[in-house]
Amino acid sequence: MEILKFIKMQGAGNNFVVFEDMEVKHNDLGTLAKKLCDRNFGIGGDGILVVRRSKIADIQMIIINSDGSYAGMCGNGIRCFAKYVYENNIVRKSEFTVETGDGIKVCHLFIEDNKVKAVKINMGRESFNPKFIPALGEEEIIKKDISANGKSYNITSLLLGVPHTVLLTEDGGFKVEEGAAIETHELFPQGTNVNFCRVVNRGEIKVNTWERGAGPTLACGTGCCSSVVVCNKLNLVDKSVKVMAPGGILTIEITDDGIMMTGPAENVFKGEIAV
Structure with a gap:
């Protein structure tokens, strides 16, 4: 049995359990997320944010929803993640890159008294192409x-x-x-x-x-x-x-x-x- 150290964080009320797994000890993150996010028998949260090393960015973020399913990206989550890695001396820069399931995202931190007060994220661009959503059919789903x-x-x-x-x-x-x-x-x-x-x-x-x-x-x-x-x-x-x-x-x-x-x-x- 392992003792897992974590921080519970929230961004605009969207709440997450954040922890480090630099050595990739946890392979079944879906089961772990369901345990940790249970609001009666665990910590409680909308999902978990896992900190791992990246070969293509300053750091990697893995997001698992509370039901154990994988999420490629989470806007509120990446702001919490950025605050975590800065204040825990993992990435000590006011602007850095994060590897996500939706590609590399750039984070800009607003810092006061050595604490992150707000975060700006370049979320990339949207696609209305149903093949990428994915959705059935060939026409864009507009109204x-x-x-x-x-x-x-x-x-x-x-x-x-x-x-x-x-x-x-x-x-x-x-x-x-x-x-x-x-x-x-x-x-x-x-x-x-x-x-x-x-x-x-x-x-x-x-x-x-x-x-x-x-x-x-x-x-x-x-x-x-x-x-x-x-x-x-x-x-x-x-x-x-x-x-x-x-x-x-x-x-x-x-x-x-x-x-x-x-x-x-x-x-x-x-x-x-x-x-």
């Missing part, structure tokens, strides 16, 4: 009507690190739990995250996310980015948008260099657990 669980939805889907589907709504128009039926819709062979988005004005939106493999979350970084991309594509918002999620506020900017996400990352507590 497409579907039926799920006996109800009709108008959706737009894309890949931004992970699959995302965005629905425009008014307050109270949908319950976030309805995302479960859309997540597993036959259109998406590998499932999809689902974002219920309300446009407040051209510079501000509200987003509630049903996260694939985790369920309702207080915030989803890639989901907030995807919602801004979709709303901008439909000419509903500008290129710099404040996104209000239940757990906090993120700033998303669409630039020539990629989609930039800026937001907080905080330590909740640290501890040890037998695994």
